Amino acid sequence: MSVAAALGTQALIGVSPAHAAETSRAPIDLGVLPGGTFSDAYTINDRGVVMGVAIPADGAEQAASWDRKHRITGLGTLPGMDRSDPKGINDRGTVVGDAFPDPGYFRQAVKWDSRGRIAKLAAVTGFDYSRSVAVNDGDTVIGEAYDFSADYRAVRWNRDGTATLLPLPPGVYFGSQARAINNAGEIVGDVGNVPLRWDRDGHVMQLDTLGGGWSSPQAINDSGIAVGYGQDSAGRSRALKWDRQGHVTDLGTLGGAHSQAVAINAKGEVLGTSSTSDGTTVTVRWDSSGRITGLPEIDYPQAINDRGDVLGRTALWSPGGRITRLAPLADGEFADANGMNDDAVVGLSSRTTENGSVYHAVLWPLRKP
Incomplete structure (x- = not known):
């Protein structure tokens, strides 16, 4: 096992300097489907196309x-299904997700092209159901196939529509999950608490760990650097970073025992959480050199963009320490952010009507640097 030195010294720890919080510009109401009263925006691609959910007049979320x-545009669902749930969008405008009846255990992975046309992803031999996780800019989709026996396997759907079961490491026979894919087609995931990487040809590599009972990568950037979390030999949950060779680095904490990494941008800046010496959990950002900065004003880490902005549910932190509170709609009481690109944040805001509160997808434009 090759384990890089942990970055846990006080010299590498910081707290974002306090700044007076600003209030964002008023959000743009993205509206609802005809006859509907609810919509929610999940994320936005680099071309400004937003993905989310909405409830039309018949009441079935899609x-x-x-x-x-x-x-x-309502993207609909497959014939014979009641609902659909989106999981990712790429810069081509391809959306991936699941179609399912009520109740929703029996899912079928689907994708919609940039014109909103739905297609069922190929069935996987030996499995009854499937669910998608993400799509890269080459239209390669990852997810899982599963069946009544509770077996599940990581799957890659190629751009030509064919499905490939991702191979398992020696001595393992079931239970793999794909978590993230980059634009080079590299996939990270895990099996039986063991962290894995698959290259674009499907060859599997077992990633290093800190010697604990489990590890799970959650994200990978286009340089092939993966981040996630895992247990060390003392039983603590630690934020981890893996290089292209599969060597692991403990990213350290803000003085507490535990940390997690959940996202990484193109520059290698990492988003996550850490406990402090008094047991409080706060949002943190690690720069590309491994310096950790606490962001106590960010209530829950949602996303980090390539400019280094960090999004929480109700506020945005920008490099330099500026905090922007996300305003609700003019007639609303609260706002809840979900995702962003370099130019905008998307999420949901309440609106007050004569019949009570309704909830609409919204977009907050970001200030240019």
Whole structure:
């Protein structure tokens, strides 16, 4: 096992300097489907297309998208299914997700092209059901196949529509999950608490651990650097970073025992959480050199963009320490952010009507640097 030195010294720990919080510009109401009263925006791609969900007049929640002019399209579901749930969007505008009946255990992985046309992803031999996780800019989709026996396997759906079961390491026979894919087609996931990476040809590599009972990578950038979390030999949950060779680094904490990493941007800046010496858990950001900064004003880490902005549920932290509170709609009481690109944040805001509160997808434009 090759384990890089942990970055846990006080010299590498910081707290974002306090700044007076600003309030964002008023969000743009992205609206709802005809006859509907609810929508929620999950994320936005680099071309400004938004992905989320909406409830039409018949009351069955479905995937939805909004184009750059903020026009909504209901993406629907497969024949015989009741609902759909989106999981990811790429810069081509391809959306992936699941179609399912009520109740939703029996899922079928699907994708919608940039024109909103739905297609069932190929069945996987030996498995009854499937669910998608993410899609890269080459239209390669990852997810899982599963069946009544509770067996599940990581799957890659190629751009030509064919499905490939991702191989397992020697001595393992079931239970793999794919977590993330980059634009080079590299996939990270885990099996039986063992962290894995698959290259674009499907060859599997077992990643190093800290000697604890489990590890799980959660994200990978286009440089092939993966982040996640795992247990060390003392039983503590630690934020981890893996290089291209599979060597692991403990990213350290803000003085507490535990930390987790959940996202990484193109520059190698990492988003996660850490406990402090008094047991409090706060959002943190590690820069590309491994310096950790606490962001106590960010209530829950949602995303980090390539500019280094960090998004929480109700606020945005920008490099330099500026905090921007996300305003609700003018007639609303609260706002809840979900995702962002370099130019905008998307999420949900309440609206007050004569019949009570309703909830609409919204977009907050970001200030240019």
